Every structure is written in structure tokens, then in C-alpha cells.
Amino acid sequence: MFSRRTRHRTRGVAALGATLLLGGVGGATAQDEASIRDLPLAATRSVDRLAVTEDAPAHGMPPTAMREAAPAPGTSCLPGEICYELSLAYVTASLFNPQTGDSDDVRLRAYVGAVDDPGGQVPLVAPVVDIEPGRTFRLTLHNELPTVPEMVLPGGGPCVATTTDPNVPSCVNFNRTNMHSHGLWVSPAGNSDNVLISINPGVSFTYEYNIPPDHPAGTFWYHAHLHGSTAPQVSSGMAGPLVIRGNRAPVRDAAGGWAVPGDVDLLLPASDADGLAPVRDRILLLQQIAYACRDAAGQIKTDADGTWRCDPGDVGGVEPGPVSAFDQLTPASWQNSGRYTAINGAVAPRLPDATAGAVERWRLIHGGVRASVKLRVRRMTGPDPSQPVPYADIARDERDDFVAENCDGDRVPVYGLATDGLTRPTLDERTDTWLQPGYREDVLVSFDAPGWYCLINGRVEDAEALNADGTESVLIGRIYVAEAAAPVTGSAEERIVDGMVEATEARLDEPARSAVVADLGKGRLAAFVKHRPVEDGELTGDQSVAFRIYNADLRPGMAQIAFEIGELGVDLATGGFVVRNAKPYDANVIDRPLALGGVDEWLLTSLGGGGHPFHIHVNPFQIVDILKSSRTRSTRTSIRATAPPGSTSAAQAIRTRRSTQT
Known part of the structure; x- marks a missing residue:
């Protein structure tokens, strides 16, 4: 038995009896801990996976490796290249709900693909892409989600396209998509890692990623990244691991340094083939699947304390609200939901x-x-x-x-x-x-x-x-x-x-x-180590950027989340950070033309009701400072970074080289 205190609140579902219902992917009762059962079939596509439900809930199955596919029509797979196919479709599954000790049925947008595993794909986790430096892989993505006229919102209403502005949350954005290979040093243009294209429902698109021969081995991932669509799709679990594996030995230079860096994978053998102790390689994809169940009017069901609730027979999802499209995706929604961070598509799993x-x-x-x-x-x-x-x-x-x-x-x-x-x-x-x-x-x-x-x-x-x-x-x-x-x-x-x-x-x-x-x-x-530190003497410029996320609808109880980008400034009255020259993001405007070969130091911050993490697509960057106090950055940065006493605002100073290789 575990030590625990008495509960202090009444739940919105009936208390369970002595037989604790267990969840996870394909839940089982305590008496069926060793049973094996099939997952329920999806409404649009099926993901077949046998789930071993040994603990309270299921094992956290490791993600499955994607199987190579035949080239898409009009494309080819040359020797040394790899071709993959993925479909974006609705998938049904079960997720353990720790609030009730039972499983909730869910219907979520997910990637579906053939995998090299007799057990099938782990639901709600995209297959693993395993690849080596110097290879090219082509990924054909088929968007099988409903078109806007086919969409039916919670409450039964249609999806009405009131705006084409991706900065304004809309039901239209939920089924448009694209793909981002997060962290890869590849071209961000054309049919490579281009996050500015839109793959609409009913459309297939083939990406081509040319991995440079000197690309570092490491852990990366891929996910939906269309501006205006990322949050609802990644919150449905639309993400998968991408691992580059290498076996290159490091090369010394005449000065006693390293002329060519090696791959640390060499020191972590996957098997005992060399008489070495093997190192187990685990992938743990942490997901925050923000599903909700709704009433007949399309409103999110909650307990008395605001925790999201699913009743027997409900099917949870991540869908546009009938009034506010992103009512499941506000800065406070994850806390309100009471959901747990999942590991490899399972909530509260026992790992292998x-x-x-x-x-x-x-x-x-x-x-x-x-x-x-x-x-x-x-x-x-x-x-x-x-x-x-x-x-x-x-x-x-x-x-x-x-x-x-x-x-x-x-x-x-x-x-x-x-x-x-x-x-x-x-x-x-x-x-x-x-x-x-x-x-x-x-x-x-x-x-x-x-x-x-x-x-x-x-x-x-x-x-x-x-x-x-x-x-x-x-x-x-x-x-x-x-x-x-x-x-x-x-x-x-x-x-x-x-x-x-x-x-x-x-x-x-x-x-x-x-x-x-x-x-x-x-x-x-x-x-x-692939990238050497950026030294003070290399810097040729400085930049600043501030994100601002706020509620643009001032009516009580309404949420219309707005997102703007500007430069970092300081409020002379309070000394706190402010955003200057803020404006909505526009994919058709290049705000900062920068010359190739430059080296910048940037000051970054995020203001407003919701924080926003920073990263740079393609080029790596080095964090050199985190500013929370009244002082000026050294080197070229001229902004006096000040935070009032007790303030949680902060800015990060980063450095990056504007180059194709560093």
C-alpha cells in the first residue's frame, strides 16, 4: 500500500469500488494486469498495437521505427536515399486519466505510418526516423483530415472562415499543416524544412531532407509547424523522434586540438559485438495531450473546481471551441485541465x-x-x-x-x-x-x-x-x-x-x-563537440526581439489570443522590459535581412500573459547570459536590461553565426 492523505474534494464521476480500473493505452482491470488486448480502431485510420497492461496503466512502449516506403508518384529513391510515408488522420485510442483511475476514449489528429515492429505503431506517437549523416530522406505527408466544409465543430456548428490571418485563432487552422524537422541543419526553403508552406486537407506533399555529411549525430524530432496550427496539432500528439546516429572517429590536429569532431555514439555501444557492455538507448517523448470532452453546446466539461471532466461514453479531443477557437489552448488551459504529461503516448506509465x-x-x-x-x-x-x-x-x-x-x-x-x-x-x-x-x-x-x-x-x-x-x-x-x-x-x-x-x-x-x-x-x-564557442572578437552585430502574447478580447470570459513580435525595449518609468514596434507575424515579410557570414548577439524575451520558448530553426546558438538584474550586456549590446524587484521578466543573450557551417 502507498501512503496517501484523505481526499478533500468531490469528483465529478462516481468513486470507484475495490476493483481499481486501470488505464493507459488499452486499459485493463487490476485482475487483468497480464492481459493483452487490441487497441480500438480509429474512425478514419487504425493504429494497431498490442499493449501490455502490467501496471496501472500500460507500459510506456518505446516509439517504433518508421519503415521505408516506395517512392511517391513523381519522385524517386536513389541509392543511399530513404523514402518514408506518413498520413495525418484522426485516430482513436484510450488514455489513462489519473483523475478517475479509468481510461478516457479520445479521437485525435495523429501521424500514421508503417513501422518495423510486429506489434505495430505506438498510438499518438509518430514513428521514429533513424538516419545517418550524409543521407537524403524523402517524407511524403498525406493530409487526410476533413476540409473546412466537412468540419463539424463541438456543438454541431460548421467551421466558418471569418479570417485568413494565421495570427488570429480560427477553426480553419486545425486541419491545415506542414512538417518541421526540428534541429536539423538542412535547407529551410523549397521542399526541405520549409515551415512557411501549408498542406491543406486532401493534399499530399513530399519533403526532401539532405543531411550534410558532417551533420552531428544526436537527438532531434519532427512535428507540425504551420503558424496558427502548431498548438492544436502538437497538443494532439503530432510529433515524433528523429535520431541521427554516427560512428565517426575524432581527428586530432597538429596543435593538439580537434580538427574534426567525432560522434559520441562510438563510446556508447548498442551491442556487445566488440566485447563491450551495451548501453541501452531509450527515447522518452514527453507529450502534453490537451484533450477535453464537451457538452451538447460544445462547452468544455469541468468539475466544480474547473478541472476538465470526461463522462462515460464521452470521446475527448482537441477541437475548436464554438465561440473561442483556442479555448483548449490558452496559457492557463493546461493547468486547468488537470492532465498529466505523457511519456511515449501513455499517461503515468510503467516504463520497460x-x-x-x-x-x-x-x-x-x-x-x-x-x-x-x-x-x-x-x-x-x-x-x-x-x-x-x-x-x-x-x-x-x-x-x-x-x-x-x-x-x-x-x-x-x-x-x-x-x-x-x-x-x-x-x-x-x-x-x-x-x-x-x-x-x-x-x-x-x-x-x-x-x-x-x-x-x-x-x-x-x-x-x-x-x-x-x-x-x-x-x-x-x-x-x-x-x-x-x-x-x-x-x-x-x-x-x-x-x-x-x-x-x-x-x-x-x-x-x-x-x-x-x-x-x-x-x-x-x-x-x-561540433560547434566552437562564439568569442567576443567575432561579433559583428547585435539584435533584439520580444514576443508578446495577450488576450485581444476585452469582454469578460472571452479569450482571443493574439501574438506579436517586436524589438526589446525598456520602460523608463519602471525599468521593466517592453516590446517596441510590435506587429503580428507576417510570413510574406522579411523583417531583418542579414548578410551571410555575420555573427550576432541577440537579446530575447517574451512578454504578456503567456511565455514562449525561443529556438532558431537550422542554425545552432549559444546561450551566453540570462539577465534578471539591472546591468548592461558587455560587448556590442547597448540595451540596459533591467528587471524591477520581484519581477519574473528576464532576457536571454544568445550568440549565433550566420553561416552554412560553423
Whole structure:
């Protein structure tokens, strides 16, 4: 049994009896923990996957690898190229609802594709794209969603196109789409990573991504990215992992540095083919699937405290509201919903087991849009941690208490290996891993002892949160660590570094071998870092940009979210940040023509009722400062960055090279 406090509120659904209903993808009762059952078929397309429901809810199945397809009509797949096909369609599935301890049926927009797995595709998770540097892959995307005249909104009304402005939320945007290969160093034009095109319902489009031969190996992802459509589609789960794997050895230069960086994958063997201990490679796609159930009038159903509710027979979805199209997607909606961050399409899953002492690589991808994630792993305590977690007995205001009482064992350190697909200069020991929407972190993990462990989304304070709205700690998953065949020795750091040293000695030649071994003894990964830091002397210009997200509808209870972009300024009266020359985004206007070869330092901030993470498509960037106090950036930046006492506003200073290679 777990330690828990008495609930303080009445739920909007009947309390469950002694038989706890379990959820996840294809839920089962406690008596059916070992059963295997088919997923329900989708209304438009089916995703066939056998879900093993062992824990309360199902296992967090790892994402499945996409299968190569025949070239689309009018295209070809040349030797060395890979062709894929994906359909965008409605899919039905079940998601565990911790509020009730039962599963909710959902009908969501999702990517559907053939996969190399006899169990089929994991629902609500796009297939994994695995590729090597120097390859070309073509992805044909078929938009099978309803056209605007075919759309029926919650409440039964039609979709009426009142505007063509993508900055104004509209029902029209829910079924238009495109594809973004997030983080790849490829062309952003034509039929490559072009986020300015629109693939309308009934249209197929073939993307061509030419991966450069010197592209770094790492963790990336792909997702819908049409301006005005991204939030509802990614909030439905329209995202998938994209992994570039490499086996290039680093090359020393005459000065004792690194002429050509290598791939850190070489130090993390996938198998024991070289007599090395294999490193398990896990992909953990974190999703914030913001589904809601609606009443006959199309309004979101809620409990008395505002938590979103689904009644028996309801089918949840992410759909335009009959009055405010984005009523499910406001800055406060994720908090109001009471939903949990999912892992690989499953809510509160038990992940596939680990083994004590073994080293694992966890590829963490924040594929949500609404909330910050502070991931931590702690040993589970209590009289019998092996029992299913009684989620339905944990009220929203008791989630933090439950974690404190039942996940208060040893903190498991993890070692940061890569950030946003790029290998870090040093291994970074931590117990908390921060992720904002779109971010990726690769960490190395090695458990000291067998037992049950909690995956926790730690408490986030208001000043730290994406939308300045903090969250309590919540248990988002569990993992069982099995006993090792031999006694576990050394610390996690020692096991990780020792394994990397052994791989270095087996796989690298001199003089690189000795240099890498020496670096690893100090936790350094310099031989595998693609991009050198931007030095002060390189800077040729400075820029600033501020996003502003606000409610443009002043009527009580109404929400008309507006998005504007401008330059960063300072309010002389308060010293706080303001946006100057703000205007709606226009894909047809290039606001900042910049010369190739320049090197800029930018100041960035996000103002208004909702935060917004920053990233640059294609070119990498270096964070050099976070400003929350009254001071001026050094080098060329002239803005005096000031934040009033107690203010949560802040600006980031970043540097980036305007080049095709750095």
C-alpha cells in the first residue's frame, strides 16, 4: 500500500469500488494486469498495437521505427536515399486519466505510418526516423483530415472562415499543416524544412531532407509547424523522434586540438559485438495531450473546481471551441485541465524495466507546448511500492504530498551528455533536468540498486514556469530496476566513465585514443563537440526581439489570443522590459535581412500573459547570459536590461553565426 492523505474534494464521476480500473493505452482491470488486448480502431485510420497492461496503466512502449516506403508518384529513391510515408488522420485510442483511475476514449489528429515492429505503431506517437549523416530522406505527408466544409465543430456548428490571418485563432487552422524537422541543419526553403508552406486537407506533399555529411549525430524530432496550427496539432500528439546516429572517429590536429569532431555514439555501444557492455538507448517523448470532452453546446466539461471532466461514453479531443477557437489552448488551459504529461503516448506509465548497474542513454524530448518539465528520478518508498499507484485517490492538491511521502528515497543522479542534439563539452551531473517545449536533453543513467523508482515532474515555481504559473510535483511514471547478475560496484559516474573509456580503447586509434581517455578522466567530451564557442572578437552585430502574447478580447470570459513580435525595449518609468514596434507575424515579410557570414548577439524575451520558448530553426546558438538584474550586456549590446524587484521578466543573450557551417 502507498501512503496517501484523505481526499478533500468531490469528483465529478462516481468513486470507484475495490476493483481499481486501470488505464493507459488499452486499459485493463487490476485482475487483468497480464492481459493483452487490441487497441480500438480509429474512425478514419487504425493504429494497431498490442499493449501490455502490467501496471496501472500500460507500459510506456518505446516509439517504433518508421519503415521505408516506395517512392511517391513523381519522385524517386536513389541509392543511399530513404523514402518514408506518413498520413495525418484522426485516430482513436484510450488514455489513462489519473483523475478517475479509468481510461478516457479520445479521437485525435495523429501521424500514421508503417513501422518495423510486429506489434505495430505506438498510438499518438509518430514513428521514429533513424538516419545517418550524409543521407537524403524523402517524407511524403498525406493530409487526410476533413476540409473546412466537412468540419463539424463541438456543438454541431460548421467551421466558418471569418479570417485568413494565421495570427488570429480560427477553426480553419486545425486541419491545415506542414512538417518541421526540428534541429536539423538542412535547407529551410523549397521542399526541405520549409515551415512557411501549408498542406491543406486532401493534399499530399513530399519533403526532401539532405543531411550534410558532417551533420552531428544526436537527438532531434519532427512535428507540425504551420503558424496558427502548431498548438492544436502538437497538443494532439503530432510529433515524433528523429535520431541521427554516427560512428565517426575524432581527428586530432597538429596543435593538439580537434580538427574534426567525432560522434559520441562510438563510446556508447548498442551491442556487445566488440566485447563491450551495451548501453541501452531509450527515447522518452514527453507529450502534453490537451484533450477535453464537451457538452451538447460544445462547452468544455469541468468539475466544480474547473478541472476538465470526461463522462462515460464521452470521446475527448482537441477541437475548436464554438465561440473561442483556442479555448483548449490558452496559457492557463493546461493547468486547468488537470492532465498529466505523457511519456511515449501513455499517461503515468510503467516504463520497460532497467537493470541495476547497467548504463542507459535516455533521449528526452519535450514534445508538448504548454508547460515546463523538471524531470527527476527518485527511489520509491512505502510498505509495498510494487502495488499499482492509486491515482484516483490522489486529489489535485495532494499530488505534491503523495510524491513527498512515496518518492522520498535516494535521488538518482543523471549525467547530461547532449543538449538539443549537440554533445556537451563536459558531462554534467544533475538530479533535475529542465525541459521547455521543443527542448531535448540526452542523459546517461545507471541505477545503483534494484527496486522501484519514480519519474517525477518536480515542483516548478511561478518565476520558473513557462506561463508564470507554477506547478506541484507530480508522479508521471515508474520504472522497475531488476537485480544485476553480478554485484554492482562503484558509483554511477564511475560506471559511466569506465564504460566510455573501455569503448574508446577498443574503437579509437592513436593519437585520438589517449587524448579522449585523458579527457574522460576529467569528464570532458571536447573531441565530440561540433560547434566552437562564439568569442567576443567575432561579433559583428547585435539584435533584439520580444514576443508578446495577450488576450485581444476585452469582454469578460472571452479569450482571443493574439501574438506579436517586436524589438526589446525598456520602460523608463519602471525599468521593466517592453516590446517596441510590435506587429503580428507576417510570413510574406522579411523583417531583418542579414548578410551571410555575420555573427550576432541577440537579446530575447517574451512578454504578456503567456511565455514562449525561443529556438532558431537550422542554425545552432549559444546561450551566453540570462539577465534578471539591472546591468548592461558587455560587448556590442547597448540595451540596459533591467528587471524591477520581484519581477519574473528576464532576457536571454544568445550568440549565433550566420553561416552554412560553423
